[in-house]
Amino acid sequence: xxxxxxxxxxxxxxxxxxxxxxxxxxxxxxxxxxxxxxxxxxxxxxxxxxxxxxxxxxxxxxxxxxxxxxxxxxxxxxxxxxxxxxxxxxxxxxxxxxxxxxxxxxxxxxxxxxxxxxxxxxxxxxxxxxxxxxxxxxxxxxxxxxxxxxxxxxxxxxxxxxxxxxxxxxxxxxxxxxxxxxxxxxxxxxxxxxxxxxxxxxxxxxxxxxxxxxxxxxxxxxxxxxxxxxxxxxxxxxxxxxxxxxxxxxxxxxxxxxxxxxxxxxxxxxxxxxxxxxx
DNA sequence: CTCCTGTCCTGCCGGC
DNA sequence: TGCCGGCAGGACAGGA
Numbered sequence: 001x002x003x004x005x006x007x008x009x010x011x012x013x014x015x016x017x018x019x020x021x022x023x024x025x026x027x028x029x030x031x032x033x034x035x036x037x038x039x040x041x042x043x044x045x046x047x048x049x050x051x052x053x054x055x056x057x058x059x060x061x062x063x064x065x066x067x068x069x070x071x072x073x074x075x076x077x078x079x080x081x082x083x084x085x086x087x088x089x090x091x092x093x094x095x096x097x098x099x100x101x102x103x104x105x106x107x108x109x110x111x112x113x114x115x116x117x118x119x120x121x122x123x124x125x126x127x128x129x130x131x132x133x134x135x136x137x138x139x140x141x142x143x144x145x146x147x148x149x150x151x152x153x154x155x156x157x158x159x160x161x162x163x164x165x166x167x168x169x170x171x172x173x174x175x176x177x178x179x180x181x182x183x184x185x186x187x188x189x190x191x192x193x194x195x196x197x198x199x200x201x202x203x204x205x206x207x208x209x210x211x212x213x214x215x216x217x218x219x220x221x222x223x224x225x226x227x228x229x230x231x232x233x234x235x236x237x238x239x240x241x242x243x244x245x246x247x248x249x250x251x252x253x254x255x256x257x258x259x260x261x262x263x264x265x266x267x268x269x270x271x272x273x274x275x276x277x278x279x
Numbered sequence: 280c281t282c283c284t285g286t287c288c289t290g291c292c293g294g295c
Numbered sequence: 296t297g298c299c300g301g302c303a304g305g306a307c308a309g310g311a
Contacts (some may be wrong), residue, residue: 034287034306058305076304077289094289115305131306158282167306175304200296222280243304267283270303 002058002074004139004172005215010057010080011166014062014107017082022049023064023099029096033114034075037097044068044120045099057135057171059117068140069123071131075115081108136169139208144170146198154199156193162267163193164208173208176243179272181211183242183252188278189271190264243270250274 008232026045031085037043045064054061061068074080081092086106091098097109099119109118123127137143149170157162158228163169165178173181184207187200196204239250246263252274253259259276 006304075288075306104283112290113289113303115288117306156281161296177304268285269305 002076002078003174003177004055004058005076005177005218007058007060007074007172008055008216009219010074011053011060013082014060014080015053017105018050018101018103018107019053020049020051021103021105023047024100024102026099027097029091029098033096033111033116033118035117035119037118038120041118041120045070050101056132057138057167058174059132063123064127067123068120069115069126071119071126071129072109073117073131075111075113077118078109078111078116081110082106083108091223097098135167135171138171139212144205144209146202149205150196150198150201153193153196158193159189159266160187160191160193160196160204161189161271162177164204165267165269170208172212175269175271177208177211177215178242179243180240181208184211186278188275189266189273202242216253242274245272250277252277 007253023045024047026042028037028042031039036235044066048068049065050062051065054063058073060074061074064070081095083106084104092108092110094112094114095108095110096114096116098106102105109116114224115152117131119129119131127133137148151162151170153160158166161178161182164173164181165175179249181204185200185204187196194240212263242261247260250259252278259274261272261274264271264273
């Protein structure tokens with residue numbers, strides 16, 4: 001599920017299967033998920049062609065040829081199925097939106113916990129959309145530099161982990177990769193943001209980028225409830241160093257089990273780290 | 280402003 | 296085996 005690398009992987013899969021395909025049918029199975037879905041959603045999507053697919057933070061943007069863009073967020077448990085020769089009656093439990101394409105593919109948006117988002121907006125208004133307008137720079141884009149990060153941290157008294165999780169500061173980092181990037185940076189997640197030195201900030205900047213790139217390269221990751229977009233299981237077999245590894249030996253410290261991964265709560269979210277390695 | 284907590288919802292896991 | 300509490304990767308609203 002769905003932090004930046006997983007969303008990027010889903011985007012790539014959608015692109016590979018249905019870019020430039022025409023939507024024949026577009027069917028909603030509920031009128032709201034987390035937020036209400038616009039009442040003209042099916043009318044605005046049916047019989048239009050999907051031109052380009054873009055990722056912004058954890059959002060997938062599906063640009064149609066009628067100057068509208070579908071905004072999709074997978075929330076915590078959302079997944080996309082892309083299947084061929086699927087029968088109308090053969091739906092998965094918790095499918096909320098299903099559309100068929102003229103090349104034989106069916107795309108289904110499935111989300112058991114219904115924390116996901118589905119919306120549509122004029123494409124030329126996309127930057128002003130309430131869900132997108134306050135999101136910070138893409139960590140894999142040119143605006144996200146070590147200097148940018150250092151300047152952000154100077155104003156912040158919140159713990160560093162909370163700060164890199166805040167989408168206003170950096171786009172797309174979630175609870176897993178926040179812990180992983182801090183582990184790789186040797187920085188304790190409880191450190192007050194503005195206490196990081198320039199050198200530490202430069203390391204963190206580099207490790208955020210490398211952590212995300214490694215995960216994208218691995219094809220994204222999954223824990224319990226994320227599937228590859230074509231439904232094939234076992235595609236995402238990604239090993240995290242600290243996430244969900246409470247009481248496991250630190251992979252970087254001595255192998256005698258002296259140092260183990262701790263789990264703490266910050267701003268209501270679980271954080272995993274090695275107090276010996278991360279200072 | 281910044282920061283933290285509560286909240287939406289279902290599924291899964293561990294304990295009894 | 297079944298029931299129940301706790302917890303889950305997001306992100307908004309609202310309060311301190």
